[in-house]
Amino acid sequence: xxxxxxxxxxxxxxxxxxxxxxxxxxxxxxxxxxxxxxxxxxxxxxxxxxxxxxxxxxxxxxxxxxxxxxxxxxxxxxxxxxxxxxxxxxxxxxxxxxxxxxxxx
Amino acid sequence: xxxxxxxxxxxxxxxxxxxxxxxxxxxxxxxxxxxxxxxxxxxxxxxxxxxxxxxxxxxxxxxxxxxxxxxxxxxxxxxxxxxxxxxxxxxxxxxxxxxxxxxxxxxxxxxxxxxxxxxxxxxxxxxxxxxxxxxxxxxxxxxxxxxxxxxxxxxxxxxxxxxxxxxxxxxxxxxxxxxxxxxxxxxxxxxx
Amino acid sequence: xxxxxxxxxxxxxxxxxxxxxxxxxxxxxxxxxxxxxxxxxxxxxxxxxxxxxxxxxxxxxxxxxxxxxxxxxxxxxxxxxxxxxxxxxxxxxxxxxxxxxxxxxxxxxxxxxxxxxxxxxxxxxxxxxxxxxxxxxxxxxxxxxxxxxxxxxxxxxxxxxxxxxxxxxxxxxxxxxxxxxxxxxxxxxxxxxxxxxxxxxxxxxxxxxxxxxxxxxxxxxxxxxxxxxxxxxxxxxxxxxxxxxxxxxxxxxxxxxxxxxxxxxxxxxxxxxxxxxxxxxxxxxxxxxxxxxxxxxxxxxxxxxxxxxxxxxxxxxxxxxxxxxxxxxxxxxxxxxxxxxxxxxxxxxxxxxxxxxxxxxxxxxxxxxxxxxxxxxxxxxxxxxxxxxxxxxxxxxxxxxxxxxxxxxxxxxxxxxxxxxxxxxxxxxxxxxxxxxxxxxxxxxxxxxxxxxxxxxxxxxxxxxxxxxxxxxxxxxxxxxxxxxxxxxxxxxxxxxxxxxxxxxxxxxxxxxxxxxxxxxxxxxxxxxxxxxxxxxxxxxxxxxxxxxxxxxxxxxxxxxxxxxxxxxxxxxxxxxxxxxxxxxxxxxxxxxxxxxxxxxxxxxxxxxxxxxxxxxxxxxxxxxx
Numbered sequence: 001x002x003x004x005x006x007x008x009x010x011x012x013x014x015x016x017x018x019x020x021x022x023x024x025x026x027x028x029x030x031x032x033x034x035x036x037x038x039x040x041x042x043x044x045x046x047x048x049x050x051x052x053x054x055x056x057x058x059x060x061x062x063x064x065x066x067x068x069x070x071x072x073x074x075x076x077x078x079x080x081x082x083x084x085x086x087x088x089x090x091x092x093x094x095x096x097x098x099x100x101x102x103x104x105x
Numbered sequence: 106x107x108x109x110x111x112x113x114x115x116x117x118x119x120x121x122x123x124x125x126x127x128x129x130x131x132x133x134x135x136x137x138x139x140x141x142x143x144x145x146x147x148x149x150x151x152x153x154x155x156x157x158x159x160x161x162x163x164x165x166x167x168x169x170x171x172x173x174x175x176x177x178x179x180x181x182x183x184x185x186x187x188x189x190x191x192x193x194x195x196x197x198x199x200x201x202x203x204x205x206x207x208x209x210x211x212x213x214x215x216x217x218x219x220x221x222x223x224x225x226x227x228x229x230x231x232x233x234x235x236x237x238x239x240x241x242x243x244x245x246x247x248x249x250x251x252x253x254x255x256x257x258x259x260x261x262x263x264x265x266x267x268x269x270x271x272x273x274x275x276x277x278x279x280x281x282x283x284x285x286x287x288x289x290x291x292x293x294x295x296x297x
Numbered sequence: 298x299x300x301x302x303x304x305x306x307x308x309x310x311x312x313x314x315x316x317x318x319x320x321x322x323x324x325x326x327x328x329x330x331x332x333x334x335x336x337x338x339x340x341x342x343x344x345x346x347x348x349x350x351x352x353x354x355x356x357x358x359x360x361x362x363x364x365x366x367x368x369x370x371x372x373x374x375x376x377x378x379x380x381x382x383x384x385x386x387x388x389x390x391x392x393x394x395x396x397x398x399x400x401x402x403x404x405x406x407x408x409x410x411x412x413x414x415x416x417x418x419x420x421x422x423x424x425x426x427x428x429x430x431x432x433x434x435x436x437x438x439x440x441x442x443x444x445x446x447x448x449x450x451x452x453x454x455x456x457x458x459x460x461x462x463x464x465x466x467x468x469x470x471x472x473x474x475x476x477x478x479x480x481x482x483x484x485x486x487x488x489x490x491x492x493x494x495x496x497x498x499x500x501x502x503x504x505x506x507x508x509x510x511x512x513x514x515x516x517x518x519x520x521x522x523x524x525x526x527x528x529x530x531x532x533x534x535x536x537x538x539x540x541x542x543x544x545x546x547x548x549x550x551x552x553x554x555x556x557x558x559x560x561x562x563x564x565x566x567x568x569x570x571x572x573x574x575x576x577x578x579x580x581x582x583x584x585x586x587x588x589x590x591x592x593x594x595x596x597x598x599x600x601x602x603x604x605x606x607x608x609x610x611x612x613x614x615x616x617x618x619x620x621x622x623x624x625x626x627x628x629x630x631x632x633x634x635x636x637x638x639x640x641x642x643x644x645x646x647x648x649x650x651x652x653x654x655x656x657x658x659x660x661x662x663x664x665x666x667x668x669x670x671x672x673x674x675x676x677x678x679x680x681x682x683x684x685x686x687x688x689x690x691x692x693x694x695x696x697x698x699x700x701x702x703x704x705x706x707x708x709x710x711x712x713x714x715x716x717x718x719x720x721x722x723x724x725x726x727x728x729x730x731x732x733x734x735x736x737x738x739x740x741x742x743x744x745x746x747x748x749x750x751x752x753x754x755x756x757x758x759x760x761x762x763x764x765x766x767x768x769x770x771x772x773x774x775x776x777x778x779x780x781x782x783x784x785x786x787x788x789x790x791x792x793x794x795x796x797x798x799x800x801x802x803x804x805x806x807x808x809x810x811x812x813x814x815x816x817x818x819x820x821x822x823x824x825x826x827x828x829x830x831x832x833x834x835x836x837x838x839x840x841x842x843x844x845x846x847x848x849x850x851x852x853x854x855x856x857x858x859x860x861x862x863x864x865x866x867x868x869x870x871x872x873x874x875x876x877x878x879x880x881x882x883x884x885x886x887x888x889x890x891x892x893x894x895x896x897x898x899x900x901x902x903x904x905x906x907x908x909x910x911x912x913x914x915x916x917x918x919x920x921x922x923x
Contacts, residue, residue, distance in 0.1 A: 002111045005219030007152070010115045012209030014122055014145075016202035021126035022900050023198030026191060029177060031896075033125055033138045036169065040145055043157070051152040052221040056236040057229030059153060059256070061263040067157050068260060071164050072275050076282035078169050082176045083289040089180050090292075097896045194897050201904045208908055212915055 007048035015041035028088070028095045032081055039074045043067045111151060117144030131182050135173045142166040153228065156257040230254060300369045300422055301353055303343060303379065306336045307414035314411060318404030326394065329407035333383070333390040333414060340383040344791060348372050350424050350489050357427070363484045368424030370488055374643060377791035378421045378561055381650045382554050386414050388770035389549040392658050395767040396545050396665055406446055406543065413439035413550060420558050426475045426486040429562065433471065433522065436555050437464045443550060444542040456538040463535040467525015474518030478569075481511065488565060495568040502572050509573065516569045516576035519562075527559025527613045530587040534842055536610055540602040544661030547602060552609050552657050553650040560616040564643050564793075570624040577628065581621025581720065585728045588614030590840065592735035596742070597836035599829070600671045601660045604743050605653070608697065611732060612649050616642040618725065619713040626719040639795035641716045645709035647792040648781050652696035652706060655774035659690035662767055663747065666760040673743060674828070678752040682760045685768050687748050689775040694744050696778040698737040698816065701809050705782035712795045714804045730807040737815025745823045753827060 014037060021034030050063035085095060092099045121141035128134040142165045149158035213219045234249035245262060248255035264272055310332035314325040321328070354367040390410065397403055416439055419432030437460075445457030479486050482494050499506035523529065528536035539551050550556070563570065563580070570577050588611045595607035619642035664671055666683055680687045696704040699711070710733060717725040752758040762768070780786050787794045822830055835841070891902065 001222045001224060002108050002151075003219055004221045005213045006111065006115075007148070008213045008219060009210055010118065010148070012213075013119055013206050016206045016209075017119065017122045017126055019205060019900070019904050020198040020202035023201060023897050023904065024191065024195040025126065026194075026897075027131060027182070029131055029173065029182065030125070030128075030134050033134055033173065036165070037122055037125060037138065037141065040142065040161070040165065043161075044145060044148060047149055047152050047154045047157055050154065051223070052218075052226050054226055054228070057233035058237075058254075058259065059228070061256070061259045062267070064154060064157055064256070064260050065263045065268055067154075068160070068264065069271065069275055071157075071160060073278065075164055075169060076279050078172060080282050080285050080289070082172060083286040085176060086180070087289050095180065095182055100894075100896065191897075194901075197901050198897075201901060201908070204908055205904065208911055212911065215915070 004048055004052045008045055011041045011045040011048065014038075014044065026096050026098060028085055028097050028100075031097060032078070032085070036074060036078065039070060043070055046070075111148070114144045114147040114151070117141070118148065131177045132174065135170055135177060138173070139166045139170045142170075153254060154256060155254070156260055228254065300343070300346070300371060302339045303336050303383070304353075304367075304369075304415070304418050304422060306332045306339070307411045307418060311408055311411035311415055314404055314408035318408055321404060323403075325404035326407050329411045330390045330394065332411060333387045336414070336418075337383040337387040340379050343379055344376055344789065346371050346376065350487070352424075363479075365425050365427035365486060367428055368487065369422045370424035371422070373791045374561075374564065374640075374793060375421050377643070377647060377793060379418070380790050381647060382414070382417050382421060385549060385553045385650055385654045385774075386410075386417075388773060389545045389654070389658070392548075392661070392767050392770040393543070393545040395764050396661055397543065400543075402446065406443070409439050409442040409446070410546075410549075413443065413555070417554050417558070421561065424488060426478065426488065426491075426566075429565075430468075430471060430475055433526065433558070433562075434468065436526075436558060437461060437468065440464075440539070440550055440555055443546040444539045446543055446546070447541070450541065452538075453541040456535075456541040460535040460539050463532050464525045467522050467532055469521075470518045470525070471522025474515050474520075474522065477511070477515040477518060481506070481515065491566070492568045495572050500572070507572075509575075512569065513573040513576045516566075516573045517579065519566055519569065520576065520580055523559030523563050523617065524583070525559075526562075527556050527617060528587075528610055529559070529583055529614060529617055530590060531842075533587060533591065533610055534839075534846060537603055537606045537839070540600075540606050544602065544657060544664060547606070548654045548657030548661065551606070553654040556609065556613055557616070557646045557650060560613065560620065560642050560646050563617065563620045564640055567620065567624060567640070570620065571627050574625070574628050577621045577624035578722075579621070581618050581625060581717075581722070581725055584614045584616070584618030584621055585717075585725050585732075586614070587611070588618060588732045589728050589735075590614075592732045592739065593836050594839050595739040596735060597829075597833055598739075599673055601663060601673050601676075601743065601747060602657070602671055604673070604739060605656055605660055608656075608736065608740065609653055611736060612645070612653065612697075615710075615713055615729070615732065616645050616649070618729065619645060619716050622713070622716040622720040622722075622725060625721065626716055629719070629721050639712075639793040641709070641712035641795055643793035644712055644782075644787075644795060647787075647790075647794075648696070648705040648709040648778075651774050651781050652693040652704075652778035655689060655693040655771060655778050656697065658767075658771055658774065659686055659693060662686045662763040662771065663690075663760075665763055665767070667756045670754070670756050673746045675754045676747040676752070676757045677750045677827075678748070678757060679760055680748040682752075682757075683762045685762055686771065689771040690748070691744060692775045693778050694740045698740050699733065699808060699812055701812060704779055706778075707808070708782035708794075711804060711808050714808055715795075715801065718801055718804050726807075730811055733808060733811035734815045737812050738819045741816045741819030742823050745819060746826075750825060750827070 018034040018036075018038035018041060021037070022031050025031050025034065046063045046067050050060045050067075053060045053063070055061075088100065089095055118141050121137040121144065124137035125134045125141060128137060142161060146158040146161040146166070149155075149161055230249045230252055234246045237246060237249075242258070242262060245255050245258050248258065310328050314321060314328055318325050349371040350368065352366050352368050355364065356366040358364040358366075390407075393406070393410070397406055400406060413436065416432045416435035420429055420436060423429035423432060441457045441461045444460055445453055447453045448457070475486060478491060481500060482491055485491070494500045495512075498504065500512070501507060502509075525532050536551060536556065540547055542551070570580060591607045591610035591614060595604050595611060598604045598607060619640075623641060662683065663676065663679060663686060666679075666686070667676060670676065692704075696706040698704075699707040701707050714726065714729055714733070717729045720726075752760075777786070781790070781792070782794070784794075786792075838844075891898070
């Protein structure tokens with residue numbers, strides 16, 4: 001049988017994949033995609049908990065509301081993030097994260 | 106949902122996810138991400154979260170991916186073929202991913218909560234209609250009595266009933282995001 | 298009433314001049330001289346003031362437990378001393394009008410002089426030890442300013458620094474002494490209270506509160522103040538150097554008044570010294586040693602002012618010895634008696650102030666006439682060119698030597714010799730007699746070389762008599778040098794003249810013999826000589842005290858500095874400054890590696906952190922019982 005644990009493990013693996021991508025990839029657009037993957041992994045975990053935490057015999061819709069918010073915020077984040085990438089590309093002619101080291105201490 | 110389908114969609118999700126992480130061509134990566142999100146949406150459906158599954162496809166696999174592809178095309182980003190691999194970053198990324206996965210498996214394995222299945226926690230729609238009572242709208246109770254799960258209605262009810270203020274804040278966030286995008290995209294006059 | 302006028306007049310004079318000397322210019326001289334004349338007149342009235350001990354101005358008042366204010370103690374001692382200070386102060390002010398005529402910094406000079414008059418008045422009138430200490434320091438300050446008046450000269454700048462620092466050692470002892478008495482007498486440092494406590498109160502010898510060790514310590518600490526101010530061995534080194542100041546200053550401060558303040562203060566606290574036999578012996582011993590040492594040094598000096606400076610040292614030693622000797626005599630039962638018993642030390646201070654001020658002003662006149670030449674071997678024959686100066690100087694010299702039965706010096710010196718004889722210590726008496734002999738010798742030597750014979754240089758040949766304004770103070774002081782010990786002068790001027798007793802034959806004989814042998818020796822050796830026939834390097838070089846002190850200071854200071862440096866290197870620099878710096882720098886360098894600016898690095902750290910936090914929260918904390 002498929003248990004909550006299965007969903008959580010899939011969610012965790014998806015999150016780990018995204019994290020590995022964020023760390024390993026240099027193309028900032030792909031880094032962004034990986035970030036989206038991590039957010040989606042979190043959404044999967046939330047929906048899983050929602051389904052298996054019954055309230056009055058129904059899934060916990062508070063969790064699904066949170067997923068709704070997350071998706072909205074992620075969409076806004078993608079919009080702003082891609083705008084930043086465009087601006088960055090204009091000034092650096094590159095989408096390599098290595099070219100952005102202004103935070104160096 | 107039969108276990109076989111779960112494993113299939115999990116495999117689609119994770120496999121295309123892996124392709125996103127390893128793909129050399131950004132366009133490939135974007136398409137793989139879309140495929141991965143479709144698999145994820147199927148997993149949402151298997152969890153009786155139809156509304157979330159649908160907006161996952163609409164918003165992510167649709168709008169967001171189009172945005173990504175648009176930017177990739179706009180900036181005319183080449184593949185990374187020529188560039189050498191960043192070995193320490195890859196090693197550390199893989200290491201961290203493996204560690205985190207193992208840890209999550211350990212955490213999941215250490216709790217009884219993870220043993221819940223759709224069999225031992227079944228949805229009880231008809232009883233729920235009575236329990237929700239007067240608080241809910243008639244359309245929800247009617248649907249419940251008819252034996253269907255009105256999850257879009259229920260999410261909408263939860264949002265507007267309990268999280269009205271938060272919804273307003275999200276709206277403001279989107280507005281600010283829109284303005285921010287406009288400001289960021291505007292070319293500076295002094296720029297060469 | 299009079300007391301506050303005497304105290305405040307020079308204060309306001311000093312304040313006005315020192316604040317506005319640029320605007321006032323010549324007027325400041327008039328203010329200063331005028332204030333000194335007015336305070337002299339006020340002092341004449343003050344001589345008739347009644348004995349009193351009153352509070353003029355509450356100054357320090359701490360919670361009722363401790364209070365010290367500007368208190369005025371009026372008795373025979375302060376009235377007599379006040380007359381000396383104001384009289385000589387006035388004459389020196391007048392003399393300075395001539396002597397400092399061509400000086401550019403006259404306002405500063407007269408302002409400092411007024412400041413000195415104010416501070417000295419404060420010491421004399423002080424009714425408690427704290428007030429005395431405050432003015433004691435002010436006197437030190439004005440002395441510093443006046444010695445360094447010609448600060449452009451390196452030697453003057455050095456000398457004022459030396460005087461100030463040497464006095465600081467003494468003042469520190471004085472302060473500790475005051476604090477000891479403050480603790481012993483339950484917070485009261487009023488001189489009358491202390492005298493009562495030590496004579497018949499809880500601190501008197503034999504009373505339950507008496508402790509011989511404590512009393513000796515307090516007396517010696519207080520005495521250390523006098524050692525500094527009155528230039529006693531071993532802190533005597535500053536006084537000869539202080540002669541770098543203008544000569545009127547030397548006359549007023551470093552001969553007549555300020556250096557006598559130590560003796561004045563010792564007489565003020567004589568109740569304390571009488572209560573401690575050991576302290577009395579030490580004080581007498583140091584005074585005697587200083588007197589003899591300084592007299593020996595004076596015999597080989599060639600600078601006219603330095604001869605007088607060592608003479609002053611020697612006479613101060615005499616007075617300090619007298620303080621100790623009187624206390625010793627009192628312990629042996631030779632108690633002074635009568636309604637207002639005299640004190641040999643104060644009496645010698647009184648006579649010495651006149652003739653030593655006279656001698657210094659006379660030497661000032663000589664220096665002025667010889668165009669600032671101070672070497673006596675470059676003078677000679679001045680007797681004919683400067684008759685007034687010569688005769689007054691001679692009178693002063695004879696007074697200092699103690700010409701029997703005529704001059705004042707004879708009586709006061711005989712009183713001291715008598716006290717030394719009564720003290721029961723034969724060493725004191727013999728040393729005192731030897732000092733008297735040496736005094737006659739070196740003073741006669743000075744007079745013969747400078748005033749007799751032929752002029753040895755051009756400047757001595759062309760010397761002319763000084764202006765009238767400088768002669769008048771000389772004549773006035775010469776009169777006092779001769780007559781001040783007579784009852785007709787001493788009684789109205791309230792000098793603490795010891796009650797006349799038929800002198801011991803030994804004392805009388807010793808005093809006359811010292812005079813004759815000293816004078817005769819000097820005439821025999823120096824008459825008609827153009828070069829010093831005897832040369833004793835040890836005396837000429839002041840027993841090498843300056844050199845010894847320099848070595849001691851250098852060794853101690855170098856060692857101490859080495860240790861302090863080592864401590865500083867290890868603890869301050871090393872442990873407090875460098876170690877934390879190094880730690881912070883290393884930490885900074887280490888954390889800077891993390892701040893590489895690489896987004897992926899940050900993400901890696903974030904992921905690692907998340908893993909660590911999950912590990913801690915899920916696996917570690919439950920086991921620890923949370």
